[in-house]
Amino acid sequence: MILENEQENWAMAVLGIVAEYNPFHNGHLYLLEKSRQQGDFSATIAVMSGNFLQRGEPALCDKWARAEMALNAGVDLLIELPFCFATRSAYYFARGAVQLLQRTGVVTHLAFGSESGQLSLLQKIAGILAHEPESYKAILKKGLSRGLSFPLARSLALQEFMGADKKELQEILPGPNNILGLEYLRVIEEEGIPLVPLTIPRQGSSFHSSDLSPFSSARAIRQALYQNLSWEKITSSVPPATEEILQREISLGRAAIGPDNLDQAIMVNLRLISTNYLKGIYEVSEGLEFRIKEAANSCGTLEELRQCIKSKRYSLTRINRTLLYTLFALSKNQIELYDQHGPQYLHILGFSAKGQKILQKIKIKSKLKIFSRGSEMKRACDENQGTALADMISLDSRATDVYSLLFPSPATRRGGRDFTTSPVILPPMVPGT
Amino acid sequence: MILENEQENWAMAVLGIVAEYNPFHNGHLYLLEKSRQQGDFSATIAVMSGNFLQRGEPALCDKWARAEMALNAGVDLLIELPFCFATRSAYYFARGAVQLLQRTGVVTHLAFGSESGQLSLLQKIAGILAHEPESYKAILKKGLSRGLSFPLARSLALQEFMGADKKELQEILPGPNNILGLEYLRVIEEEGIPLVPLTIPRQGSSFHSSDLSPFSSARAIRQALYQNLSWEKITSSVPPATEEILQREISLGRAAIGPDNLDQAIMVNLRLISTNYLKGIYEVSEGLEFRIKEAANSCGTLEELRQCIKSKRYSLTRINRTLLYTLFALSKNQIELYDQHGPQYLHILGFSAKGQKILQKIKIKSKLKIFSRGSEMKRACDENQGTALADMISLDSRATDVYSLLFPSPATRRGGRDFTTSPVILPPMVPGT
Structure with a gap:
């Protein structure tokens, strides 16, 4: 039967991505399409931050709207990275995300964008970060005792330790996508996670840039929105679906949320x-x-x-x-507990027809609870009071409740959305059309 | 010597007033002037709410600006009613304020406005509230068990218990000024406080009214400000100094604060x-x-x-x-502790030349700490950690710090104002001018 064959294919190769999609733009689409060309993938799963981001700021629009953007661009399944990992420094963000992808039980590959594009060199550096050889540690310690910040001390220690690659390192280490990529690779190495890494060189303007081009950064697009620049500039930087969803969210009074709204x-x-x-x-x-x-x-x-x-x-x-x-x-104690346990559930934000099929596979392969209805999430929280699972859900839910208060339209600010909102479902694709 | 004679006069009669002055208006001026005609008073002391009011809302402008309005109208000394009493229901508000006046050691009379103006009847009712005769209690209990709200049950029980005065009671009991007046009288009776009460019939529009007249309510004046009505309407309802201070505070970006600003x-x-x-x-x-x-x-x-x-x-x-x-x-426990101790200090918000002299008298007569500099208040808070005194100061100070964040101009939002702001001092009056 065709269905069974398809299921076997899925078991062979599933692409995993980690993202914020704030908002989903042409650069994200480029990474998605290039990554999929690297193998015969049955589906693409993205682990995405919820309503608060790694920069410690609220997202431009809510997680369901951002999941919808990604579904329209071809991601098959969107899973929320819990607040307690999504709002952390690069290493813990990466660790939570990579563990979540692994714990689906079906993801085989991890694709990430990098300024560098040189996987082997990135892996070499990540190996040093993961294993911390004694001589590297000694150099790092010396730098720190000189009063250098950790990132700078680490960068200089790596350059000194690796010697031959010094010039390349000077180019690689400041790149924000390289940094996240190094942390993914480090977690894979440290924890022996069987994910095959792929890296795609980033296109277009730099992460921090605020000029608009076909490959504008998410930051530049957000600035254009906050400053009420003409939509044309945004149109050229995002897929049409992103634009439509953004416009819809704005007209519904649920966007655009700025970094100072709280x-x-x-x-x-x-x-x-x-x-x-x-x-x-x-x-x-x-x-x-x-x-x-x-x-x-x-x-x-x-x-x-x-x-x-x-x-x-x-x-x-x-x-x-x-x-x-x-x-x-x-508190410090709470975070320690969350890090000990890692992600405890898969909160499904959206899926395509293909995503729905792979969800069936995940239900068999994964040991984690899967929440594809809000009510299930609420029940798990109520029934497991005092566990890391319930604590993490409660934190996600409170984050969503606080975030909802930032919506421009008071009528949309209702709380409890994590416990009542269904995943975004893209209409099943009809074969041959 | 003239000075000594004056000091002896003060020992004879000092008028006390309890107020919010949000803002100080013609009705307040009328009460002040009429009260002072009732005796030969050496000075007038007002206990005033700080930045948050009995209605549970932030004040229109800050406590120093409101103290300044009152000083301009002839009040000699302004003392802050701590947050833990100022934001309470009528009885505890009244209790904190009357205790504070008594604990100055110098106040002999308490003047309050009332819709009724009939002191003896108000005292009769207050006596019942203070002593709760058994048969009154039984009627009250019956009403409460019928599901009536406490104010309604109390009103009906008083009417039934007092019989003969029923019709008058129906007029008296709903008046918000009568209600506060009853609570002052009740506290005086309950605690045997040697303050002579005076009541002055209120003039002009009712407390809840929002139309503007020479005796507009504070509420009507605030509404006019929030709605940016013409200043003429405000001018007619407040003394010139109030208007000037309000305009200054608005131009400095420290007013007007609305009830929804938090x-x-x-x-x-x-x-x-x-x-x-x-x-x-x-x-x-x-x-x-x-x-x-x-x-x-x-x-x-x-x-x-x-x-x-x-x-x-x-x-x-x-x-x-x-x-x-x-x-x-x-918490419930904290408030219980505060009520047990009553006011623990006199935070001086402003004084006139006469007020400065009476402050010297208070320093001799009162057992409470007197803060006429912010730094003294801070030191007392630091040195008495864990006591009701320090807790009350800390609460007042946090209330001011939160309130300051509501100022329209970001540059004025500095915290710690309770610990750095000096009392408002009206220039000493030159005799004969």
């Missing part, structure tokens, strides 16, 4: 809590609690606050994330 | 906390925690939330106060 809640919370409370929050150490409290006292806006806390040691994204942990009262 | 912080906080946490908050009982959480989940704005929680049992002001307690994490 301003009051974050500032008020910081003024109410004590330094002692702050000290228990994840990533608050070395007296950062005093630095944050002082800034909260002297600053009038979130942007002023970020700039005030920022230093060589604390980057803006790290500060943003820390402020988010503070608002959500995420 | 919207996001309150809503986000409600979505983050659990019903179990809510249950520990002061005034949350009888399952109100579930009612609040449900409303927080279904509502998109603070106004919608209030209307959604509102019922026969829970008035809008009670809900507003409860939301404030929730934001400031005020």
Whole structure:
């Protein structure tokens, strides 16, 4: 039977991707299409951040809308990366995502974009990061004791340790996509995860760039939206479906959410809590609690606050994330527990017809709970009170409830959406059309 | 010597007033002037709410600006009613304020406005409230068991118990100024406080009215400000100094603060906390925690939330106060401790030349700490950690820090103002000018 054959094919090769899709743009489409050309893949599964991102900011539009964009571009199944991994530094973000892909039980390959495109060199570096040879560690330690920030000390230590590749390293190490890619490869190496890595060289403007071109960065597209630039510029940078979905979300009053939309809640919370409370929050150490409290006292806006806390040691994204942990009262102990367990469930945000079939396969192969209805997620949370599973769900759900309050239209701000929203389903494709 | 004679006069009669001055208007001026005609008073002291009010809302402009309005109208000394009393139901508000006046050691009279103006009848009712005769209690209990709200059951029980005065009672009991007046008189009676009460009949439009006249209510004046009505209408309702101060505060970007300005912080906080946490908050009982959480989940704005929680049992002001307690994490135990101790300090918001002299008298007569500099308040808070005194100061200070974030101009939102702001001082009056 055709169906059985197809199922066997799926067992052979399934492509995994990690993304934020904030929003889905031509660069994401390019990665998707190029990756699929690298093998005979039965389906593509993307692990995607929810409503809050690795930069510690709320997403432009909600996770279901972003999943829909990806489905339209050909991703078959969208799974949410829980908040407790999605809003973390590169290593823990990568670790949560790679573990989630592996725990589906069906993903065989991991594709990622990189500025470099040189997989073997990236793997070589990732191997050093994973195994930390003694002499590398000694150089790193020396740099840190000289007061260098960790990324800089690490970069210099790698250059000194690897010697011959020094010039290439100087090009590779600053690339934000390279950095994430290195962390995926490091996790694969560290944990012996049987995912075959693929890397596709990124096209177009750099990650931080804000000019618009066919390969504009997500950041440039968001800026264009916030600044109400003409839609033409956005049109040229995203697939038509992304544009339609963005326009729909804006007209429904559910977009565009900016990085400062949580301003009051974050500032008020910081003024109410004590330094002692702050000290228990994840990533608050070395007296950062005093630095944050002082800034909260002297600053009038979130942007002023970020700039005030920022230093060589604390980057803006790290500060943003820390402020988010503070608002959500995420303690060091809680995060330790989440990291110990890794992802505990697959929250399905959307699927295509092919995605639906692979979900059946996952139900057989995966040990994780699969939530393809909100009510299932709620039940699992209620029935497992006190476990890491319930805690992670509760955190995701609270994040969604807080995010919903940022919608421009008050009528759309209802809470409990994680427990009531169904995955986005693209109409099953009719063969031959 | 003239100075000594003056000091002796002060010892004879000092007028006390309890107020919110949100903002100070012609009705307040009328009360002040009429009260002072009732005796030979050496000075007038007002106990005034800080930045948050009995309705559970932030004030129109900050406490120093409102103190300045009152000083200009002839009040000599402004003392802050701590947050933990200022944002409470009528009885506890009145109790905190009357205790504070008494604890100055110098106030001899308490003046208050009332719709009724009939002191002896108000005292008669207050006596019943203070002593709760058995037969009155029985009627009250019966009414409550019939499901009546407490104010309605109390009103009907008083009417039945007092019989002969029934018709007058029907007129007296609904008046918001009468209600507060009754509570002042009740506290005086209950605690045997040696303050002589005076009541002045209110002039002009009712408390809840929103039309503007020479005796417009504070509410009507605030509405006119929020709605950007012409200044002429405000001019006719407030003394010139109030108008100038309001215009200055607006131009400095520190006014006008509306009742919904804390919207996001309150809503986000409600979505983050659990019903179990809510249950520990002061005034949350009888399952109100579930009612609040449900409303927080279904509502998109603070106004919608209030209307959604509102019922026969829970008035809008009670809900507003409860939301404030929730934001400031005020537990039942904490409030019990505060009520046990009563006011622990005199935070001086402003004084006239006469007020400065009476402050010297208070320093001799009062057992409470007197803060006429922010730094003194901070030191007392730091040095008495863990006591009711330090807790109350810390709460006041956090309330001011949160309030400052509501200022329209970001540059004015600095925290720590309670610990850095000096009292408003009206230039000493030169005799004979």
